[in-house]
Amino acid sequence: MQGSKVLRQAVQGKWALVTGASAGIGLALAEQLAAAGVNLVLTARRSDRLEALAARLRSENGIEVRNITADLAEPSAPQQLLAATEESGLAIDILINNAGFGYSGEFAKGDAAWQRQMVDVNCAAVVHLTGLFLPEMIKRRRGYVMIVASTASYQPVAYMSTYAATKAFDRFLAEALAHEVAEHGVKVSALCPGPTESEFNQVAGLREMRGRSSQSAEEVARLGLEGLVEGRSWVIPYSAGKAMVFMQRFVPRRLVSGAAARMFRPKSR
Template sequence: MQNEKRLRGVCQGKWALVTGASAGIGLALAKQLAEAGANLVLTARRRDRLEALALGLEKDHGVQTLTIPADLAEPAAPEELLAATEGAGLPVEILVNNAGFGYYGEFVKGDAAWQRTMVEVNCTAVVHLTRLFLPRMMERRRGYIMIVSSTASYQPVPYMSTYAATKVFDRFLAEALAYEACEYGVKVSALCPGPTESEFHEIAGTRNQFGRGRQSAEEVARMGLEGLIDGKHWVIPYRAGRAMVVMERFLPRRWISALAARAFRPEKSS
């Protein structure tokens, strides 16, 4: 209850921009921000889902919404989001860099263009959006930025090599900016979920057995938002993930990589 009051105190009447808002963790974050009283700028590629979500949030929570269908793989997309918000007199005080996707399988068998697009969405767009909105938050001396990373950012992950590498980038960016921005009253946090109930696994093509023990997107979003307003530079929203990160500090990296390779190696087709 206390955390809900604190989140409402941060969000009430403020504008929050959520990328990748149409599904999974992004959808859960948008709903919880609206429940706390934030007005929402919702962006993703699928217009129909965004519009349905916006109507539901307005009806259920009485907040204002703005939907901006966009593909963050396009270099012009971040500037378009800035023009539609700050440029139109809507100050974004909460930025959630959530959009992203993965690929599961042998690196050399993955489509090169698809993997490059992954880097564009998971890394380049995050840098661009953060660089556009952070200076305005600094000028106002308040604001919150969440960058959604992953527990995959704590070790090399064979067979998800490019995805894990992009999430290292995201986490390091967030943790570094947390120090740069704090003196201006802006909080930056990396949310590092593990297996989560979302469309990620279907898009990435991960094996069915990876679905066991997935955390709900709602729980991940709640813990991520609580950590953000608490000023935590990173949040791992599940106990096993936190234990794994601590354990990895005491093991040689090659052991960790070998264990990950064994766990993630694709099953041979018969």
């Protein structure tokens, strides 16, 4: 794999922290950064996957890779990641807030603790991590922050209600921060993928939908990172998603949310 020229020119030799790096879009983001010559701090819950990934990326790209096993559902995890990087003397110039998960089904029938944990990982950990690493980027007058949101952030999604709400939070946070820190030389972007080849559907309990193709995680990662270094405050990495979001401007919200409800309504209901 070769990193894109625009990405390599912007970030080669820097250090990046990638959360949720063991699978899916997070893994693809780590691969794309490694191919661009970026040194990596990888974190996820599954240490065996991290170790295998780190060994491969070192061998293929000649970069440095550090692993930190952490569960971002734990409130102490972001501070743990900051302490580990500071103790190693690493200046994190690229923060990739990718860790997250979803849930599909009726809200009232869902596990309340699981829904709360989703908010903790998808929102609280993102706020905490970004708040810890962003001030030093501002001081250095350089840096990049990506927050992985979703095209689900553009409308309420019944039967994925908490997930879509967390991603709306993530997108709004990224877009607002992008304006706050632009004058300090720091770029912030929300990556808003749609259906992607990953473990997301399996974890979320989301059924496959006929006629709805999935984009490769590699393409999502590449387009997201290119948009980040180019200074785009949000990136929708596929044409159908861009068209959907554009058309929603001209349709009453109740019709949009109704269509989403019909799309994601469980078959058994």
